């Protein structure tokens with residue numbers, strides 16, 4: 001009923017911004033109040049317990065049951081005082097998102113039936129056995145051994161949400177294979193820490209730990225809740241499967257630079273207050289390019305924690321949106337024809353001595369180290385460009401990549417003119433020219449001066465999927481709904497392996513009599529040459545780049561199910577097994593899950609599209625057609641044949657167009673259903689996903705095209721689905 005649409009529009013227009021007040025004048029008064037952070041630990045744990053826990057977190061000491069009991073007791077007391085009555089192990093299954101199973105603290109004090117107490121033992125903190133059979137595992141577990149375990153990750157602090165103590169955990173099978181995204185990330189972070197420390201020691205023996213940092217930028221759309229509810233495609237798939245482009249969308253770029261609309265401004269404030277309670281250092285909020293698109297970014301932090309905070313923020317965002325009468329869209333491409341949403345992953349490595357390894361230094365030694373890390377990263381990204389692409393690929397993100405506002409489905413690295421000049425110079429100099437030792441036996445690097453204001457000076461290239469931005473790389477291809485773990489695991493593992501190789505090559509040269517500086521320089525020079533193909537500073541959106549990238553041997557595959565295959569290529573298996581991050585079996589099972597997820601996503605979309613086409617679009621178009629026919633009949637009754645023909649010409653043309661378009665829609669929906677049936681009969685997940693991509697998906701375009709054309713001709717009064725202009729401009 002179109003009245004539903006008009007009521008929703010009317011109601012949406014009436015909504016006013018909510019009054020939002022800060023919990024306190026100073027953010028520091030309530031920052032992290034729901035997190036079992038160092039302040040809470042200091043208050044609720046004994047000194048010895050705290051020290052032992054820190055040894056577990058920082059030095060990898062084992063957690064024994066006595067220690068776990070003491071921590072659990074302190075944690076429970078802290079959580080209970082905040083109103084918690086339940087606890088949950090919070091984990092990150094292979095499908096994006098998080099999972100949790102809540103249990104109450106209550107237990108019998110003694111024999112069953114006796115008094116009830118609140119209990120939370122170290123055992124419950126450390127390990128749990130959720131019913132794992134309903135989580136995807138890619139064939140690792142058959143149902144008869146469906147046991148899966150969650151185990152506490154002490155490096156990410158527990159927190160309280162409503163009445164529940166939430167404990168971040170990893171999730172693994174009875175046979176020890178990981179079934180989640182956190183465990184491999186932790187392994188990748190350990191690998192890059194170890195490898196980077198060894199390389200840092202070439203420059204500074206004080207370095208004992210290297211952290212990977214992540215600063216994510218979360219893009220999202222907000223849609224009025226009432227309008228959202230009248231779009232079954234949004235509700236069921238997170239994106240619009242149809243809808244003609246609005247006459248005005250982002251062409252004026254007035255949204256990006258404009259003031260935040262008041263209802264949204266209230267939402268953003270509320271969201272920040274909530275985030276601060278969870279110790280999430282939210283810093284930046286602004287409009288994005290597309291209408292009703294916005295962004296939120298914190299100050300960067302340690303990668304594992306930053307990933308957890310992003311997952312938590314995504315769920316807080318959803319909750320707060322509802323409070324303000326909005327629905328949050330995290331889908332990568334909710335609307336065709338305008339920008340989609342990404343989640344830029346700003347990534348760097350930094351030492352416990354306070355050095356960001358991707359920031360140029362002041363001395364020649366520091367700059368040689370800086371260049372070492374830049375070049376090793378380029379080499380890793382070049383070698384594993386197909387894998388990095390696979391790490392960000394999903395059915396949703398496939399719509400965004402290569403559409404005209406996002407990086408193409410080709411990984412390349414942008415360095416900017418200054419850094420390019422430095423690498424070019426190094427590539428073309430001999431070691432004697434580059435490595436100069438002055439009279440005081442200090443290293444002098446003969447490379448172009450690296451100015452201190454480098455950070456602000458770095459050029460921006462919005463079209464690059466992996467861009468150097470002054471003191472970090474920005475992995476921009478990550479999708480807005482993704483768990484950053486996948487991308488961060490692939491990147492940190494690739495860099496870790498390359499750093500190990502770098503160190504070995506330098507050591508070999510030193511052993512053969514080379515000076516340390518010369519050895520480092522020589523390896524750097526080789527890497528610059530070998531990884532040149534990954535460097536691209538031009539327009540990543542252009543068609544020429546696609547041709548050029550193929551010539552350079554970069555992975556140019558665009559089909560999502562095929563891109564995923566890069567996880568089980570020879571080089572990826574070697575990479576993950578050598579670094580101990582994932583076994584071959586785990587890699588294979590993960591791909592099964594990816595294919596299965598891909599199939600399901602397209603299958604659901606295809607069903608929704610078919611239903612809407614048949615139940616909403618065709619009936620509405622036919623109703624309008626019948627009104628037109630009615631009119632033609634009446635004209636005939638009033639006017640003579642010649643005049644009537646003339647007057648009804650435009651009606652007749654519309655009648656025919658509606659007939660043609662509805663016929664095409666019906667034919668294609670039928671054919672799509674047949675294609676789905678054929679695909680569903682395929683046994684292997686990879687072949688099935690490919691069939692969905694190659695055979696089912698192409699029907700979407702032709703069906704949508706004809707629906708969108710109908711939207712333009714059918715009387716607006718009877719069109720039932722809210723239009724793009726309503727979804728995108730009402731807030």
Ligand code: ADP
Pocket residue numbers: 213214215216217284297298299300301344346347348349356471472
């Ligand atoms: P822009 O939109 O210009 O890319 P933003 O300020 O929106 O930049 O986001 C930049 C993100 O990068 C922030 O989360 C910021 O904290 C993070 N960041 C800054 N420096 C580093 C670094 N060295 N390593 C990792 N992340 C960083």
Ligand code: MG
Pocket residue numbers: 217344474
């Ligand atoms: Mg950015």
